[in-house]
Amino acid sequence: MRIADEDFLYHQVADRLENMIETGTLKSGDKLLSIRMLCREQGVSHSTAFKAYSALESKGLIEARAKSGYYVRFLSKKAAPRFTSTPQETRQWTLEEMVAEVYEKMSESGIMQFSLAAPDISLLPAAKLNKCLLEAVRRSPVSCLNYADASGSESLRRQVARLSFNWGGKTDSDEVVITNGSMESLALSLRAVTQPGDTVAIESPTYFGIFNLLKSLHLHALEIPTDPETGIDLDFLKTVLPKKRIAACLVTPNFNNPIGSLMPDASKKELVEMLAAVEIPLIEDDIYGEMYFGKTRPRTCKSYDRNGLVLQCSSFSKTLAPGYRVGWCLPGRFLSKVRNLKLSQSLSTATPTQDALSLFCETGRFDLHLRHLRKALHTQCLRYSQAIAACFPEETRISRPQGGYVLWIELPRKVNALDVYHRARRQQIGIAPGQLFSLSGQYANYIRIGFGAPYSDAIESGLKRLGRLIA
Secondary structure (H helix, E strand, C coil): CCHHHHHHHHHHHHHHHHHHHHCCCCCCCCECCCHHHHHHHHCCCHHHHHHHHHHHHHCCCEEEECCCEEEECCCCCCCCCCCCCCCCECCCCCCHHHHHHHHHHHCCCCCEECCCCCCCHHHCCHHHHHHHHHHHHHHCCCCCCCCCCCCCCHHHHHHHHHHHHHHCCCCCHHHCEEECHHHHHHHHHHHHHCCCCCEEEEEECCCCHHHHHHHHCCCEEEEEEEECCCEECHHHHHHHCCCCCEEEEEECCECCCCCCCECCHHHHHHHHHHHHHCCCCEEEECCCCCCECCCCCCCCHHHHCCCCCEEEEEECCCCCCHHHCCEEEECHHHHHHHHHHHHHHCCCCCHHHHHHHHHHHHCCHHHHHHHHHHHHHHHHHHHHHHHHHHHCCCCCEECCCCECCEEEEECCCCCCHHHHHHHHHHCCEECEEHHHHCCCCCCCCEEEEECCCCCCHHHHHHHHHHHHHHC
């Protein structure tokens, strides 16, 4: 049997067993078939059966017991966080100091950083990226010392256009604008479709960097309640559209940060059509879209866009190279405006990093890297969730993301997340308190924990200390 065939078979066997565990067909404590019996029942080799059990064991779904065999591990049945449906209009910008402090502490050494929503450096292909960077400089007639085109490197734009096939899109390289990370992409999009003083509808909770961005552009935010599993509340949005003058809507439909929600495809289509009917642009932050745990990449709102009103933003920061600061925008009908704004705002994006990423993608390394990264993140998500369920107070509720980097955790109502943040800091642990993710004073008993770092004894110890502190 070829190695590729064996790998395919062990994934099949592991996936079937994982599905039986998740659906409750196999329950915590159930004894699994021995390796020999699994080989006989499934018609696979000893090596295939062993690999299937090893894969499930690495995810924390089963455990091997000495001289006894394999058993289904204890799996948490804790409920997901509740859907908070009492949004308020924004008050004064009181979160600035808190956001600045958390940003500042995120890069501090010696701290166990559960506050990050990004991959651990150990999960990134540093050596291969270094080779691509050197090769890009070597291949360039001017050693990448020239300015890139304002829209970005032609070769990198082609690679981004190729990626659109994965999410159901059909994009030409001429429709892509390369940016300095996703935040510049969002800023250019907002500037293209709004004027100072306008109101932008956003999810609640949402990434705290959005608040500073809106403030810098002198824009107001209208928070729309968001379900931890299905995303922005379309019924609520539908009721406010006739009452409020909304200039744009900014959402993260695939694995929202911090709650990890994934909008169903039907809801994405409905959102696009709802906003198109009243000519309101939709800015789609798809920075986590490639980090899915399922078998297929979720579609984007952009894939349902028939009017050019969806401006899709993303970057390589969460998938490949955070420090390269390379993102992109697909601005639809606002392409010319975004290009001109890019030219006036930052002229262009760094040439060496663009060419290095283009080369990395051209060689097929990006797709292979993503497969490994998704597998690692899914395993880490399960292990962190299990540890939190075991170590945190009984009333704790934990999100069940289908992708991304973060867990949204609802603590007992009497717990103040900001107080937990300061106490944890004194124990060299970094978390993101829930108050960061809303302008309306909500989520005081919520925290966000990132699972971007591989699970280890140190991680487990840190979660146990955090659980004791909360208790």
